[in-house]
Amino acid sequence: xxxxxxxxxxxxxxxxxxxxxxxxxxxxxxxxxxxxxxxxxxxxxxxxxxxxxxxxxxxxxxxxxxxxxxxxxxxxxxxxxxxxxxxxxxxxxxxxxxxxxxxxxxxxxxxxxxxxxxxxxxxxxxxxxxxxxxxxxxxxxxxxxxxxxxxxxxxxxxxxxxxxxxxxxxxxxxxxxxxxxxxxxxxxxxxxxxxxxxxxxxxxxxxxxxxxxxxxxxxxxxxxxxxxxxxxxxxxxxxxx
Amino acid sequence: xxxxxxxxxxxxxxxxxxxxxxxxxxxxxxxxxxxxxxxxxxxxxxxxxxxxxxxxxxxxxxxxxxxxxxxxxxxxxxxxxxxxxxxxxxxxxxxxxxxxxxxxxxxxxxxxxxxxxxxxxxxxxxxxxxxxxxxxxxxxxxxxxxxxxxxxxxxxxxxxxxxxxxxxxxxxxxxxxxxxxxxxxxxxxxxxxxxxxxxxxxxxxxxxxxxxxxxxxxxxxxxxxxxxxxxxxxxxxxxxx
Numbered sequence: 001x002x003x004x005x006x007x008x009x010x011x012x013x014x015x016x017x018x019x020x021x022x023x024x025x026x027x028x029x030x031x032x033x034x035x036x037x038x039x040x041x042x043x044x045x046x047x048x049x050x051x052x053x054x055x056x057x058x059x060x061x062x063x064x065x066x067x068x069x070x071x072x073x074x075x076x077x078x079x080x081x082x083x084x085x086x087x088x089x090x091x092x093x094x095x096x097x098x099x100x101x102x103x104x105x106x107x108x109x110x111x112x113x114x115x116x117x118x119x120x121x122x123x124x125x126x127x128x129x130x131x132x133x134x135x136x137x138x139x140x141x142x143x144x145x146x147x148x149x150x151x152x153x154x155x156x157x158x159x160x161x162x163x164x165x166x167x168x169x170x171x172x173x174x175x176x177x178x179x180x181x182x183x184x185x186x187x188x189x190x191x192x193x194x195x196x197x198x199x200x201x202x203x204x205x206x207x208x209x210x211x212x213x214x215x216x217x218x219x220x221x222x223x224x225x226x227x228x229x230x231x232x233x234x235x236x237x238x239x240x241x
Numbered sequence: 242x243x244x245x246x247x248x249x250x251x252x253x254x255x256x257x258x259x260x261x262x263x264x265x266x267x268x269x270x271x272x273x274x275x276x277x278x279x280x281x282x283x284x285x286x287x288x289x290x291x292x293x294x295x296x297x298x299x300x301x302x303x304x305x306x307x308x309x310x311x312x313x314x315x316x317x318x319x320x321x322x323x324x325x326x327x328x329x330x331x332x333x334x335x336x337x338x339x340x341x342x343x344x345x346x347x348x349x350x351x352x353x354x355x356x357x358x359x360x361x362x363x364x365x366x367x368x369x370x371x372x373x374x375x376x377x378x379x380x381x382x383x384x385x386x387x388x389x390x391x392x393x394x395x396x397x398x399x400x401x402x403x404x405x406x407x408x409x410x411x412x413x414x415x416x417x418x419x420x421x422x423x424x425x426x427x428x429x430x431x432x433x434x435x436x437x438x439x440x441x442x443x444x445x446x447x448x449x450x451x452x453x454x455x456x457x458x459x460x461x462x463x464x465x466x467x468x469x470x471x472x473x474x475x476x477x478x479x480x481x482x
Contacts, residue, residue, distance in 0.1 A: 214377055220337050223337075
């Protein structure tokens with residue numbers, strides 16, 4: 001399977017493609033009635049479908065079969081990350097994190113943030129493109145930009161970790177995570193979290209962790225954390241051995 | 242320590258900065274005689290130095306002390322990777338791999354490569370910038386573009402892995418690596434390695450491995466492999482616990 005299409009709209013046995021994806025199918029790829037295609041709803045399912053009607057505005061495909069994508073064995077991963085001054089770096093993180101596997105992303109506004117605006121619609125497109133490209137059936141949930149001090153108070157994950165470049169020695173993320181737990185990992189801005197933010201997070205149940213001895217850029221730290229979390233499974237299942 | 246400078250030229254107790262790094266120190270930062278600075282030779286050492294002479298062409302700093310950077314506990318990591326059609330993606334990989342930690346990088350020319358030229362001088366600059374930014378004392382060694390079929394025959398690492406998107410089930414990279422071994426991981430182009438290349442690699446001592454169930458872009462696969470290798474240590478040392 002080399003190409004995967006996406007629509008969240010699956011109704012009465014039909015997949016409904018609108019806007020860009022619809023135009024892409026009809027105008028760019030010139031798909032015709034009867035053509036087979038594979039798609040996902042971004043909610044964990046793949047579908048085999050047959051194109052039933054290709055209009056300019058909307059494309060309809062009749063669902064032939066549905067296949068559940070292998071459930072992730074571990075808990076959900078939620079990454080809270082401060083948007084980078086150079087937005088390309090955040091967009092890069094979103095693409096790569098989607099490829100490697102993340103469930104929720106919350107852009108956070110911190111005291112030392114160098115960017116306080118993001119365009120959710122643009123970022124959403126990057127997530128969709130990365131999901132399709134990596135042939136995944138899960139579209140990460142992207143939340144609006146949230147003030148970190150508000151965010152920490154209303155998080156419900158069982159494992160909450162704070163990637164903080166403090167001076168005292170901290171355990172490596174890898175050694176603080178238990179598998180099959182919903183996990184939240186917070187990554188600060190270029191200038192790191194402020195002492196007040198760290199204090200608040202620690203008092204809100206976050207554990208300060210290290211991502212290794214090197215100083216990682218915000219987006220690198222974010223992807224590093226996503227990769228470490230994903231590897232919990234591999235260790236557990238010892239797959240392929 | 243927030244800023245790190247770089248020069249490979251350490252002679253008779255002096256660090257000699259030339260070209261860009263020299264101009265940066267003298268013209269941009271306007272450093273003066275007597276100013277303290279921290280630098281690395283890219284070969285595993287940090288130095289404290291005092292600026293002795295800041296000329297337009299060359300800047301001299303008297304070495305005050307030398308400090309060896311913590312040796313990596315595991316073996317050397319060598320990544321062979323096919324340059325991406327969009328060079329930004331390769332450059333991104335070089336920056337991130339340097340941050341996370343890699344010893345050698347060889348751009349490889351494969352049968353299905355979509356790019357057969359790279360500018361080593363430009364790529365070298367990215368490695369230096371990333372080393373300084375991440376406050377590391379090791380500059381990864383960047384080799385010239387090499388034909389993969391020639392490359393596989395002359396590699397001496399004890400662990401050789403091939404990231405190949407074949408159909409049969411393969412062990413996950415993480416479960417095939419032993420710590421403290423010199424390791425080579427080869428990442429193919431967008432169109433993957435050709436059957437001939439896979440056959441040749443396997444007969445040359447490479448083991449085919451998986452990087453997980455998702456389809457990763459070339460540069461994502463490369464960074465994923467670098468991260469997995471680096472985590473071997475963390476597991477071993479169980480640091481911070």
